Amino acid sequence: MSDADRSFWDAHAASFDDEPDHGLRDERARDAWRRLMTDHLPPAPADVVDLGCGTGTLSVLLAQEGHRVRGLDFAGAMVSAAASKAARAGVDVDVVQGDAAAPPYEAGSCDVVLGRHILWALPDASRALASWVGLLRPGGRLVLVEGRWSTGAGISAEDCAALVLEHRETVDVTPLRDPALWGREIGDERYLAVSLR
Ligand SMILES: C[S@@+](CC[C@H](N)C(=O)[O-])C[C@H]1O[C@@H](n2cnc3c(N)ncnc32)[C@H](O)[C@@H]1O
Secondary structure, eight states: OOHHHHHHHHHHHHHHTTSHHHHOOSHHHHHHHHHHHHHHSOSSSOEEEEETOTTOHHHHHHHHTTOEEEEEESOHHHHHHHHHHHHHHTOOEEEEEOOTTSOOSOTTOEEEEEEESOGGGOTTHHHHHHHHHHHEEEEEEEEEEEEEOTTSOBOOHHHHHHHHHTTOSOOEEEEOOOHHHHTSOOOSEEEEEEEOO
C-alpha cells in the first residue's frame, strides 16, 4: 500500500457516505443490504471481519444484527469515521488501522471474512485472498462484493471467481442488479461472490 493511496481515501472519507450504497442513509437501501447480508452470512452471532471497512456502514449494520464485528482500514480518516459511526449507533465494532492485504488477526479466528469494494483496490489480490482464507475457521466463509464499474475500475466477476478458486474449492457469484442496493438503476457489473469452502 502506498501513502498516495491512503491519502486518496483519507481525502474521500468526509464525503464517502454521500453515495447511496456507501452511507445507506435511505431506509430502502439499508433494508436491501441488510437482506443481502442476512441471506449470505451465517446466523448471528458470527465473528466477522470487514476488510477495507471504510466508514463502517456494513460493519455497523452487521453489529446491529448481532454479529461480533471487527473492521479494518488503512486510511485513518475512514477508521475514525467507522469508530464514530459505531459509537453513535451504540454497537461495538473493533475498528483498527491496518493493511487489508495482511490483516493483523489471528489465523482461524473468523466465521466470515467480508470485503466490499476492496479486493479490486489491492495490488496483489491473490496474495491478499490467501491471507483472508487463513483467517477463516473450518466452515467459515468468504463474502465479497465487487464490481467492474462503468468508470473502468474494478474486477470482473469472472476474474474474481478465478482468483477465489486459487484458494478455495467453491465460489458462487450472484449478480447484484437490484436498484435498491445502489439507489438507482445500474448498467455495469456488480456482484456478490461467496465461497463456503
Ligand atoms: C471503495 S471503499 C469501500 C469501503 C467499504 N468497504 C464500503 O463498502 O463501504 C475502499 C476502502 O478500502 C480501503 N483500502 C484500500 N486499500 C486498502 C488496504 N490496502 N488496506 C486497508 N484498507 C484499504 C480504503 O481506505 C477505503 O476505505
